[in-house]
Amino acid sequence: KAGVTQTPRYLIKTRGQQVTLSCSPISGHRSVSWYQQTPGQGLQFLFEYFSETQRNKGNFPGRFSGRQFSNSRSEMNVSTLELGDSALYLCASSLGGEGSGTEAFFGQGTRLTVV
């Protein structure tokens, strides 16, 4: 059974640019969550999608957005990049149904560097 796949693994972008990261969840999983990991703030929840609908969003500015497709694959977009957006972005997949237990499995992440 394939795990969670994130692409690309590494990205270098310039301030002001925008970036799109991709996540393919485990087959059969309908929930995809995104997290930002930085040395200062640790792991922080960005947002969660289930069946193409955003169910929850963390405390991040509107520059951070996402979407989920009918095949459960998800993308997150960051516009007008700032130096502080440099981080490891992790995607997690889970079954996601009500009362499903929320067991989440993570991908290897995308390391974004903003210069």
Place this chain on the structure above:
Amino acid sequence: AQKVTQAQTEISVVEKEDVTLDCVYETRDTTYYLFWYKQPPSGELVFLIRRNSFDEQNEISGRYSWNFQKSTSSFNFTITASQVVDSAVYFCALTAGGRGGADGLTFGKGTHLIIQP
């Protein structure tokens, strides 16, 4: 608001020693789930265990064991006879139950475990 505290920033032990990683949580939800994840240098978070708030039974899996105590809001993780391969950053996490993961995970700051040969 939920909160997870891992007071130990870094622990260093010699191989074969036992080591316990502490986790204290705060939540107002009566139904919640607790997790432990391992993050090796490659970056991927590896799932270790999930516990729901109604199950206080301790669990053992090989050299790993977990002690969940609601009375002290703690969910501690013990590695017995540690090995160099156990070296990693370990995260404790919490989420509310009943919404299938929609609330996301609240993570502690992590404990960097170093096992010296």
